[in-house]
Amino acid sequence: MIHSLNFRLLVAFGIVIIVIIGSVFFFTYRTTHGEISRFADRVGSMQDKRLELELSRYYEMMNTWEGIQPFVVQLGNLYGKRILVTDNEGTVVADSEETLMGSAYTDTSTGQPMRPMMGRKNVGTLHISEGEALDINRAALQITYGTIGRFFLWAGLLAVAIALLLTSVLSRRILAPVKALGNAAREYGKGNFSRRVESKGKGEVGELARSFNSMAENLEHAERLRRDMVADVAHELRTPLSNLTGYLEAIDDGIIKSDKKTISSLNEEASTLSRLIDDLQELSLADAGELKLITRPEDISGLITETVTALQGKATAKGLTISADLPDGLPEVNIDSHRIRQVLHNLLVNAVAHTGKKGRITVTARHEDDTIFISITDTGEGIPAEDLPVIFERFYRVDKSRARATGGSGLGLTITKRLVEAHGGTINVESQPGQGSTFTFTLPVVK
Ligand code: ADP
Secondary structure: OOOOHHHHHHHHHHHHHHHHHHHHHHHHHHHHHEEEHHHHHHHHHHHHHHHHHHHHHHHHOOOOOOOOOOHHHHHHHHHEEEEEEOOOOOEEEEEEEOOOOOOOOOOOOEEEEEEOOOOOOEEEEEEEEOHHHHHHHHHHHHHHHHHHHHHHHHHHHHHHHHHHHHHHHHHHHHHHHHHHHHHHHHHOOOOOOOOOOOOOOOOOOHHHHHHHHHHHHHHHHHHHHHHHHHHHHHHHHHHHHHHHHHHHHHHHOOOOOOOOHHHHHHHHHHHHHHHHHHHHHHHHHHOOOOOOOOOEEEEEHHHHHHHHHHHHHHHHHHOOOEEEOOOOOOEEEEEEEHHHHHHHHHHHHHHOOOOOOOOOOEEEEEOOOOOEEEEEEEEOOOHHHHHHHHHOOOOOOOHHHHHHHHHOOOOHHHHHHHHHHOOOOOEEEEEOOOEEEEEEEEEEOOO
């Protein structure tokens, strides 16, 4: 829980929200507080002005302070202030609390000289002190501040609660795809690659989900290939192995004799097995991109002629003609001669195997720009159109039973294709059933 992204997001957002809302409320509270105090001061000084005006007007009307006392008491009660009026000699002529009348009032620091509007000279001094009203005002202000403070506190808490709730809902929504990715990854960990995540979003998470799905597709494909490969290999190994055990059991039971012929059959099955294993090893190296090529500029014409000559005996034995028809002056190619000899050999052996008596096998080559095209054409049985797209797939055989009888592993063309591609070339096939096939591969010219 503590380490979940959701919780961390919530805490991070929570801190940010509390800091923002807290500082907004703090400054608003401080400003409101200051404004209210200033307003209260202004009201107080306006009251004092008004008092002074009223008392000056009295003197103006009466031309004496006599009889002012009840008026001052009234004003004192009205404004909740202590009001003292002294004449020019400093004698108290009126006191809102009625205690200092007639006495001398010497404290001049708080006094305000009073001058009637028409008059030129001072007629007395007005002393105002806050009296009880100050405490009452203070208490009222304190209550106001308290109310405002409480309002801000509750409003703040409510805002924080709403913000946290929204954050929680939003973070859940934002993190839902991430969670789905995590769940899917766990499934892949268990080897179940069929799971896909929703990838509708346009943003980074959507992009991530799409990459994730395409990765899952690749994994699923690789896993399928691996399973097929294991199944294919098991299937391919089973036939020669069961032939071997069949022979051995028959010898054991005395059904067949362990003569030269039987031993040669056993030997043939064993070499089929060992060929298959060699081919598989080669293919797995090619699949892993670990085919080590020792390339150097080579004369391709010489290589073709040598390979054709090597197969001459086999072809003649089958009543076939095999020849190379090469133009003069073919440029050198950058190849691993051992591997390209293997390519030519595989294609020629296939051509011999699939071409009937009196057939013809020709190897031609042409040079175009930076590429040399080498074609092996036979006049054999050909390959049906539906088989052409899959002919280079491993263990693929057009005629399963017959091909196995010829001892082919079904890996020859797959390995051939890998070898050509490892040299930076391509290979393709054209064929007309009943008329023959042409396999053409390319090799890069030395620059
Ligand atoms: P194999 O070891 O069985 O020959 P390959 O991968 O070399 O396996 O060839 C795959 C299949 O392609 C063969 O079984 C055969 O059916 C077909 N094939 C290959 N070369 C030719 C060809 N020149 N003419 C007709 N069919 C061919």
